[in-house]
Amino acid sequence: MKYIVLLSILVCFLIASVLSFGIGLYLKDLFFLAIGGLLILASILIFFEYKKIKNDPFLE
Incomplete structure (x- = not known):
């Protein structure tokens, strides 16, 4: 059960980070790039926890 929850959170964070990086690069906005970086860091931590x-x- 914990595996499924962690994997689903990991997938959601990875999708959100890709979208945030895409928006940040498209709009040349540093805020979205920073959010994408933080989401990638959170994804790495969730992967290590998994x-x-x-x-x-x-x-x-």
């Missing part, structure tokens, strides 16, 4: 939970033998 790997940690998946490799934990005592969780389930």
Whole structure:
């Protein structure tokens, strides 16, 4: 259950970061580029959390 929730959040954040970067590059707006960078950082942290939970033998 935790895997599905983390993966769905990860996919949502990745889609949002790509959209934010796209809008930032299209409009040449630094605000959207910064938001995209923060979303990518959050996606990386969620991915590492997913790997940690998946490799934990005592969780389930």
